[in-house]
Amino acid sequence: MEALYLLIPVSLILGAIALGLFLYAGRKGQFDDIEGPKYRMLDDDEDDK
Amino acid sequence: MTTKTTSKKCAHCLLDVKENSAIKIEQDGEILYFCCHGCMSVYGLIHESGLDSFYIRRSDWKEGGVDSARVSDELFEEDLTEAEGECSIDVVLSGVRCSSCIWLVENFFRKDENVSYVRVNYATHKARVRWKKGAMTLGSVLEKFRSLGYPPMPVNKGGRNSVLEEERKDYFYRFSIGSFFAMNVMLYTFAMYAGYFQGMDEGMKRFFKILSWVLATPVMFYSGYPFIINSFKSVRNRVLNMDVLVFLGSFSSYLYSISAVFSDREVYFDTTCMIITLILLGRFIETGAKLRHSGAVTRLLSYQPQTVRVIHDFDAAAYAEGRLEAVLVPVKSVKTDDFLEVLPGSSVPADGTVVYGESEIDESMLTGESSPVFKTEGADVFAGTANLNGSIVIKCVQAGSGTVLSRIVKAVEEAQAEKAPIQNLADSIVGWFVPTIITIAAATFGWWYFRTGSGLEGLMNAVSVLVIACPCALGLATPLAVMIATTKTASIGALVRSGEVMETLSRINCWCFDKTGTITKGEMKVADVHDFGSNRTLTLAASVERYSSHLISKAVTDYYEGEFLAADNFREIPGNGVEADINGKRIRAGKLKFIAEHADVTTEMRELHDYFSAKGHTVAAVSEDNEPLGFILLSDSVRDEAAHTLKGLISNGCKILILTGDSRKAADKLIDTLGVKGIECMAEVTPFEKAEMIRKLKSEGYRVAMVGDGINDAPALTEADAGIAMGKGTDIAIESADAVLMRSDLSVILKLNKTAKKTFAVIKENLFWAFSYNFIAVPLAVTGKIHPIFSAAFMAVSSLIVVFNSMRINSKG
Incomplete structure (x- = not known):
């Protein structure tokens, strides 16, 4: 059971990294339009202008 | 008239239009119908740009006409940014209905x-x-959006509330x-629960306790920060609200648990975390619902133009010859004695006197009078009223804050400032719940101290009462119900600004209605045609009047269902009527005075005319050369669902009062037409008297709702416990209302009332279930028998009950 003393902090660090990435993406506006992309995908004549 | 005209769909907006009143164009051998010129020009533009596939791809398109809201360009200027030779602007588009609208706008640009x-x-x-600097002006970019039928709104006004959004x-x-x-805290707490049943290594248990402490700290002080701040504020204001309870519960369990880490007691860090996160979730849902609906309400507003046309050194003769040019200036800089030019279709910018020209002015938003008033030189006009058909020059008498309009706006603002915020049920329960819990905690301390003689034992049990006191489900009880309810009311056609309105609406027992535009449609409809024998009155009149945009002409053209005859040499004489040649004969339609100038009107005809007028009709006379053909009778018609709605409200035991600025005669006629018993009516009231009346009813103990649409209703809408505006109403009415009916359909009020009652019932049940947890947990805490595992289980159960109970609002019935 002593392994827990190491594993729990490791799991918390990994979790904190994931949380950090999520917050970073949120602040960058990744979740501002969660409806649009599914329709945009179907527009075949879209050029990257 | 029983023949039914075929109804067509507008090729652009899919709105149903009558074949007669539709605009037809032929394209590639196919006839296309349009409801209005706006739709036609948008269709033309899309077709020219080769973006026709827009019409094929719009599968999720919702019906609706082209929006006409127009915001003056200078309001956008603060949003314009320039960088690296490029200009960039953010706008909110109104009228976006489906994903193909997005496609259209993007591809067009x-x-x-x-x-x-x-x-x-x-x-x-x-x-x-974003565009190359200098290549286009801001105005032309905005015009591109408008030409596509998506009028832009400034981001700060276009239905986004930046304060709420930040929150x-x-x-x-x-x-x-x-x-x-x-x-994570829950994870370790569960391990400790398991340890409670199976036994756990002392060192490991301490490790978990310290871990929980570390992890609970950011929750308490970062996530819980709003509660800490708000509860200090509310204690300073001597009002106990929910934030105090949340802070009390979470912080006492946090402190208790820290002391427990160092003694052999159980920790409650999970309670700290669950209370704060669940209540934050509730707040998040609440602001989301508020944002969505208050945003939609703001989008209904059209914002008046901010510039006016001023003529310097006005001289009637020079003006008539076209030698004087009007200058555009901001409305704020208009002073008394300035000469202002008011073009047809725009609104009057200031109170003043007409000095040149004549026109019909729609004053319905001020007076409630539905038919336009003819104004010629010397007549007074008022700011905010709409100039319908002629170009006039006015001399400004009152500008800015002195106008009648500004005085009404000021009355609205004052009433808003005075209006006490509605205390919602949850907060008022908390108001007595907190003192009760503190008393119980104090009693617990006293009892344990008396029994065991140990201060520490007493203190620990007293604190555990506080720890247990705050129910997580409390945070969800109101927001969840309100969110589901507002979504439901939006689907039946009513936008509700905030959750408190739901509570107020459910308890209304007096409904006040405005007449014009609320109970009635606020527009002219042909009531009857009185023919002198030729049977051609309507056909000829409609064939001439279809070239005019006057309200009466539109009503006649809409009513007529046959084929139009060819007419030429059309002329419109403002304030009198219209004339045109059909089959070589001069057809005239308009006021009797105007007809009588050309045709032989007999005394019987005049008497008949006066008789119809006295009955409340507007009469349009029609003549062919010098022969009078007949009268067309028009009146403002009562909404079809009005009687049914009023009956429904009366059967709910509500008092009904109609407040109108119209004459007593018109009011009596309305009561007659409605045919519903038990309606009271007050006629000839000013906007300020309307508000006064509502204040009086409130002081008599009634809970009053006001339904209206005009500027003249705005003070009353604010004064009432619940103000409901019609979606087609004026900006000020919509802004002062708590709820807005999207469709001009009164029966929505019945549904809204029903949903509000149901929502309020569900909120009450939710609060009961949220607090039910306390009925079990607090006695356990008092006796010192509570263990974290019980409190966690009760909390979970009461939260789940609240969630499922809230879902019931959406069910039928």
Whole structure:
């Protein structure tokens, strides 16, 4: 059971990294339009202008 | 008239239009119908740009006409940014209905080589456009949006409330960080629960306790920060609200648990975390619902033009010859004695006297009078009224804050400032719940101290009462119900600004209605045609009047269902009528005085005319050369669903009062037409008297709702416990109302009332279930028998009950 003393902090660090990435993406506006992309995908004549 | 005209769908907006009144164009051998010129020009533009596939791809398109809201360009200027030789602007588009609208806007702009970037957000309808500096003006970019039928709104006004949006973002980050830590704390807490049943190594148990402490700290102080601040504020204001209870519960359990880490007691860090994150979730949902609906309400507003046309050194003769040019100036700089030019279709910018020209002015928003008033030189006009058909010059008598309009706006603002915020049920329960819990905690301390003689034992049990006191489900009880309810009311056609309105609406027992535009349609409809024998009155009149945009002409053209005859040499004489040649004969339609100048009107005809007028009709006379043909009788018709709605409200035991600025005669006629017993009616009241009346009813103990649409109703809408505006109403009415009917359909009020009652019932049940946890847990805490595992189980159960109970609002019935 002593392994827990190491594993729990490791799991918390990994979790904190994931949380950090999520917050970073949120602040960058990744979740501002969660409806649009599914329709945009179907527009075949879209050029990257 | 029983023949039914075939109804067609507008090729652009899919609105049903009558074949007669539709605009027809032929394209590639196919006839296309349009409801209005706006739709036709948008269709033409899309077709020219080769974007026809828009009409094929719009599968999720919702019906609706082209929006006409127009915001003056200078309001956008503060949103314009310039960088690296490029200009960029963010706007909110109104009228976006489906994903193909997004496609259309983006592709339309992409075709322009000056535009370097265009993106429309589907969720928020916010568009960002970047273009080469100097290649286009801001005005031309905005005009492009308008020409497509998506009038832009400035981001700060276009239905986004930036304060609420910031608040929601803040709650979101606090909630997501809080829930991350809370979930980890729950994980270790569960391990400790398992340890409670199976036994656990002392060192490991201490390790878990310290871990929970570390993880609960950011939840308490970062996520819980709003509660800490708010509860200090509310204690200073001597009002106990929910934040105090949340802070009390979470912070006492946090402190208790820290002391427990160092003694051999159980820790309650999970309670700290769960209370804060669940209540944050509730707040997040609440602001989301508020944002969505208050945003939609703001989008209904059209914002008056901010510039006026001023003529310097006005001289009637010089003006008539076209030697004087009007200058555009901001409305704020208009002074008394300035000469202002008011073009047809625009609104009067200031109170004044007409000095040149004549026109009909629609004053319904001020007086409630539905038919337009003819104004010629010397007549007074008022700011905010609409100039319908003639160009006039007015001499300004009162500008800015002195106008009748400004005085009404001021009355609205004063009433808003005085209106006490509605205390919602949850807060008022908390108001007595907190003192009760503190008393119980004190009693617990006293009892344990008396029994065991140990101060520490007493203190620990007393604190555990506080720890147990705050129910997590409390945070969800109201927001969840309100969110589901507002979504439901939006689907039946009513936008509700905030959750408190639901509570107020459910308890209304007196409904006040405005007459014109609310109970009645606020527009002229042909009531009857009185023919002198030729049977051609309507056909001839409609064939001439279809060239005019006058309200009466429109009503006649709409009513007529046959084929139009060819007419030429059309002329419109403002304030009198219209004339045109049909089959070589001069057809005239308009006031009897105007007809009598050309035709032989007999005394019987005049008497008949006066008889119809006395009955409340507007009479349009029709003549062919010198022979009078007949009368067309028009009146403002009562909404079809009005009687049914009023009956429904009366059967709910509500008092009904109609407040109108119209004459007593018109009011009596309305009561007659409605045919519903038990309606009271007050006629000839000013906007201020309307508000006064509502104040009086409130002081008599009634809970009053006001339904109206005009500027003249705005003070009353604010004064009432619940103000409901018609969606087609004026800006000020919509802004002062608590709820807005999207469709001009009174029967929505019945449904809204029903939903509000149901929502309020569900909120009450939710609060009961949220507090039910206390009925079990607090006695356990008092006796010192509570263990974290019980409190966690009760909390979970009461939260789940609240969630499922809230779902019931959406069910039928």
